[in-house]
Amino acid sequence: MATTDHDHRDRCAVVGIGATEFSKKSGRSVAALVSEASLAAIADAGLTPADIDGVVRSDYDSVTHNDIGHWLGLSGLTFWGITGTGGSAPCGMIGQAVAAILSGQATNVLVYRGLNGRSGLRLGRGSAIQRSGGARHVGGNGTLDEFFLPYGLMAPGQLFAMYARRHMIEYGSTSDDLASIAMTVRKRANANPAAQMAHRTMSLSDYYESRMIADPLRMFDYCLETDGACAVVVTAAERAKDSPHPGVLIRAVTQAAMPEMQGGLVFPALMRPDLLDNPGRRVGKELYRRAGLGPADIDVAQLYDCYTITVLLQLEDYGLCGTGEGGAFASSGAIDIGGTVPINTAGGNLSEGYIHGMNHVVEGVRQMRGQSTSQVPGAQTCLVTSGTPTVTSALILRAA
């Protein structure tokens, strides 16, 4: 029975999760990584590749539907979808799976993200300049790179540093606040044997001694670079009842852009009138409406953390604290285990591994199953968000 005009509420479930090892050098093809994670997710769901009739990937993923179909022998594909941009994709990818299932275009949808993010294409080095292939002239053809790259603005860290600076100017947030996010998430990784930073602790002095890269952001404000893959299987809630893991429902999922859009890849977002008004605010509002829930109902959150500052901004965007209060909220311990809303319980992009936010979906499912290495006792709802600032997406998982 539909209880809302958005009648996808609780009607699909995540029944399978899978992940590879997260490393600096996999020595394997991205297709092999994605296949391993996908096979794990399919097996976890109690299915076989023959049961998979839909696949969804990120626009940044090099493994296409043709590739995964070929690798896994998906003989019955009837649906494939792509969304993006990049790290803003994962929750939106789940949304496409839900749309395909509820519209009758697919039954069991595999959603994946894999990359050799350290040994292959290193996104943080400035994909725009890499895309240009070393050409002397940059931009044109709708990229709008001509307004940014000639000024030495080339890497996403520089962009997010400007967000951090602006937040410091307007609200007085501090490097200590950013450090508290990095350190909290690192503690979660220290409890997670599969995390890249499982065995490296971080003290406040470690944070301040880490190299300044794009002031005010230091090395430990940056996410990791990772070779690895994550995958999940989505199916209808009715069908999920017959699966080994029936209990993780997709309460609601939402994508949103901005009224003041900008084109290009990521740097044009700097041209929007208010740097601190990000699409997460819109996604959050709509997501809660679709879910029939509010920020106070969120027991645990997996917040996309390409940088510490993106966590700080999203704490505000998703109403977990007031506007401008993200820094103080993070420093208060509210995001730690035992706090109001523990975050990134596997270590996130900052300390578990950078699977471009797909690892956040997988960890959200673990929390709802009670299987996290930093399990939040009694957690019934988990907010999962994807990348920002151009567009973004988010979802709420619910333990049935």
Next chain:
Amino acid sequence: MAAIDRPLPVVDDEETGGFFAAAAEHRLVVRTCNSCAATLHLPKSYCHHCGSWDVGWRDVRPTGSVYSWTVLQHSIHEAFPAPCTVVLVQLDEDPAIRFVGYLPGAPELHDGMPVRVRFEDIEPGVTIPQWEPVPEA
């Protein structure tokens, strides 16, 4: 003399070329709708405010203020050795209009600091507006 491998802007794009043509004449311009006067920045040739395709370039006052900035302490491109600064500027004439600029080193900056355009002629036909702090009177 231009550095050998410095990235230069494409200056003949259908949508953005007029900006660089004006810069080559040391004029700072923004795309503007001729029907409803809306600013269309970054440039595009359709106005989503009023549905017009009749657009032009409007000269704007080349003064602004610092909105944000970052100091790169770790070089990622040899044409921009660290430390160097990228500054995000809002125009005095309309704070909703933004530009970025490059400053070598790590000059002392603060929110709202007055800046003005310095046109940098990199090579014939290739000029970009840079933003530099206004010297104190």
